[in-house]
Structure formats: structure tokens, C-alpha cells
Amino acid sequence: MNVLIVESEPALADLWRKHLERSGMAVRVATTQEDAIRQIVEDEPGIIxxxxxxxxxxxxxxxxxxxxxxPQAQVIFVTNTSFFSDGSIFAHAQNACAFVQSGTPPEDLAAMVEHYCRRRPKTA
Incomplete structure (x- = not known):
């Protein structure tokens, strides 16, 4: 499964990337909107x-x-703020599948990615 991490903080992105790669995921990292858009076009990730x-x-x-x-890609949103803490992110982003704090343990985030990869609908 192809995973794209879009995170401005390189150390945090690297921590998540390492955990996901240990789980057998193919992971790319983007630090800006422009880079993320380019990588979505090139790689069509299943999970972001x-x-x-x-x-x-x-x-x-x-x-x-x-x-x-x-359209099959699902997004796990992360944040270190209380913005959208009411769950309204699911009303604003149709591809949102989860919403967690940035401080979520990386092994828990990896488990979530694996879970949503298994739930992903198969395409023909």
C-alpha cells in the first residue's frame, strides 16, 4: 500500500515514515501543499x-x-490543536477516515493505516 505523509515538521514525518516502513508500507513524505499535490499525481496513494x-x-x-x-484514497487527519475537535472535519473532507492528535504513538498510527488499508474497497 502506498502511503503519503503530508507533514511540515520533518522529524515527526520521519518518525511516522519509519514505523510505517517497518510494517511493509511504501511511504513518501511531502512537506508542502505543492509537493503533496505533485506526489498525489505521481503515486496515487491509498492512504494519506x-x-x-x-x-x-x-x-x-x-x-x-x-x-x-x-477518490479511493482515505485521509487520516492529524493535528496538535483543538481545531475540528468537534469532529466537523468529517463534514468538510469526504475522504476523512480518522482524526487523531499529532502525539498519537507512531505504532498506533501505523496500526490505523493497516486497518484502513484492509477496509479499502478493491478497484477493478
């Missing part, structure tokens, strides 16, 4: 781990583009 707070760009723009370009 997307930090809501981006230094350069908009997480919702990345989610919207992914929804258009690869």
Missing part, C-alpha cells in the same frame, strides 16, 4: 496522513485534490 496545520499551503486543499484525483 495529513497534518491539518501546514506551514506552506492548506490541508483541506490537499484533501480536496486527493478526493478528485484518487
Amino acid at each position: 496522513i495529513l497534518d491539518l496545520v501546514q506551514v506552506e499551503g492548506s490541508a483541506l486543499a490537499v484533501s480536496d485534490f486527493a478526493s478528485y484525483r484518487c
Whole structure:
């Protein structure tokens, strides 16, 4: 399964990437909206781990583009803020499958990715 991590903080993205790769996932990392869009076009990930707070760009723009370009892709949103803590992210992003804190243990995040990979509908 191809996974795209969109995270402005390189150390956090690297931590998540290492855990996912140990689980056998093919992982790419983007640090900006522009880079994320390019990688979605090139790789069509099945799962996107997307930090809501981006230094350069908009997480919702990345989610919207992914929804258009690869509609089967699911997004696990992460954040270190209380924004969208009411669950309204699911009303704003049709491809949202989970919403967790950035401090979620990386092994738990990897388990979530594996879970959503198994639930992903098969395409012909």
C-alpha cells in the first residue's frame, strides 16, 4: 500500500515514515501543499496522513485534490490543536477516515493505516 505523509515538521514525518516502513508500507513524505499535490499525481496513494496545520499551503486543499484525483484514497487527519475537535472535519473532507492528535504513538498510527488499508474497497 502506498502511503503519503503530508507533514511540515520533518522529524515527526520521519518518525511516522519509519514505523510505517517497518510494517511493509511504501511511504513518501511531502512537506508542502505543492509537493503533496505533485506526489498525489505521481503515486496515487491509498492512504494519506495529513497534518491539518501546514506551514506552506492548506490541508483541506490537499484533501480536496486527493478526493478528485484518487477518490479511493482515505485521509487520516492529524493535528496538535483543538481545531475540528468537534469532529466537523468529517463534514468538510469526504475522504476523512480518522482524526487523531499529532502525539498519537507512531505504532498506533501505523496500526490505523493497516486497518484502513484492509477496509479499502478493491478497484477493478
